[in-house]
Amino acid sequence: MNLYRGCTHGCIYCDSRSDCYQMEHAFEDIEVKQNAPALLEAALRRKRKPCMIGTGAMCDPYMPCEEKLRLTRQCLEIIDRYGFGLAIQTKSDLILRDLDLLTRMNEKAKCIAELTLTTFDEGLCKILEPNVCTTRRRHEVLKTFQKNGVPTVVWLSPVLPFINDTEENLLGILDYCFDAGVAGILCFGIGTTLRNGDREYFYAALDRHFPEMKRRYIEKFGNAYECVSDNSAALMRLFHDACEEHGVMHDPGEIFAYLQAFPDADAGQMSLF
Numbered sequence: 001m002n003l004y005r006g007c008t009h010g011c012i013y014c015d016s017r018s019d020c021y022q023m024e025h026a027f028e029d030i031e032v033k034q035n036a037p038a039l040l041e042a043a044l045r046r047k048r049k050p051c052m053i054g055t056g057a058m059c060d061p062y063m064p065c066e067e068k069l070r071l072t073r074q075c076l077e078i079i080d081r082y083g084f085g086l087a088i089q090t091k092s093d094l095i096l097r098d099l100d101l102l103t104r105m106n107e108k109a110k111c112i113a114e115l116t117l118t119t120f121d122e123g124l125c126k127i128l129e130p131n132v133c134t135t136r137r138r139h140e141v142l143k144t145f146q147k148n149g150v151p152t153v154v155w156l157s158p159v160l161p162f163i164n165d166t167e168e169n170l171l172g173i174l175d176y177c178f179d180a181g182v183a184g185i186l187c188f189g190i191g192t193t194l195r196n197g198d199r200e201y202f203y204a205a206l207d208r209h210f211p212e213m214k215r216r217y218i219e220k221f222g223n224a225y226e227c228v229s230d231n232s233a234a235l236m237r238l239f240h241d242a243c244e245e246h247g248v249m250h251d252p253g254e255i256f257a258y259l260q261a262f263p264d265a266d267a268g269q270m271s272l273f
Helices: 036-046 064-069 071-082 093-108 122-128 135-147 167-179 198-209 213-221 232-246 252-260
Strands: 052-055 085-090 111-116 152-155 184-186 191-193 226-228
Touching: 036 071, 052 071, 052 252, 064 071, 064 093, 071 085, 071 093, 085 093, 093 111, 093 135, 111 135, 111 252, 122 135, 135 152, 135 167, 152 252, 167 232, 184 252, 198 213, 213 226
Parallel strands: 052 085, 085 111, 111 152, 152 184
Antiparallel strands: 191 226
C-alpha cells in the first residue's frame, strides 16, 4: 500500500528515485493518491479472511505533508475497523501521532512498526538523511513502541561504502536496537545499490559533501548495481553474532515471514474432543 509517490526526506541514496520506477514528476513534488482510503476499504470489504497489510516500502507514509493530509491516518483507521494487521515502515517520528491506533491494532490483531536506521553519527546522519529526524530520535521512537507493547523491526540498510561502513557505526546502531528490544533487524549486506536516476543524485550529493568520493565510487564500482563494501564480510559476521547473542531475528526470510504472518484467531484454543 503506497499512499504517496515521491519523497521530501532527501536521503542521498534513495533507490525510489531510480528511472525504472517511471516517476513522471519531480521526486520532491509529491503525488497524493487521494482515493486510496476508498480503494482500501473496497478491497478489505471483499476479503474473506484478514491478513497483514504493508506500507512504506517505496515512499514514506509519514512525510511532512501527511501531518496536514492525514491520508495514512485515514487508511489506518480503516484497517483497524476491519480487523486487519499492519506492518508500517518509516524514518519519521510523525508515526507517533498515530500511536493510539497502532497500539489498538496490535491489541486486536497485529501491528509491527518498522524503522530504518543507517547512520549512528548524528552529524553524518543529517548529511545522508537531511530532511527527517536523526537516528537518535528514531531510537526514542523505538523505545516508545517498546513501552506500549508494539513490536518493532529495524531496516539496517543501506550502509554506504567508504562513508559509514565501519564497526563503530554498526555497533552504535545495534546498541540502539538491542536497547529498544527490537524483534528483528533486516540487513542484506554492507553496501548500497545504484541505478540510473538514483546514481546521478547520489553522485551530486557526494560532490557537495565528500570531495573525491565520487571518483572512488566510479573507480571501485563503475556502473554496477550492487556496491558492496570491502568490509561487508567482517561486519556481517559481527552483525549475525551480536543478534544471536541478544536473541534478535536476523535472517531475512524469518523476518519477512514474521512480518507477513497474521495471527490465527483459533491458535491456542483447546479442542473439546
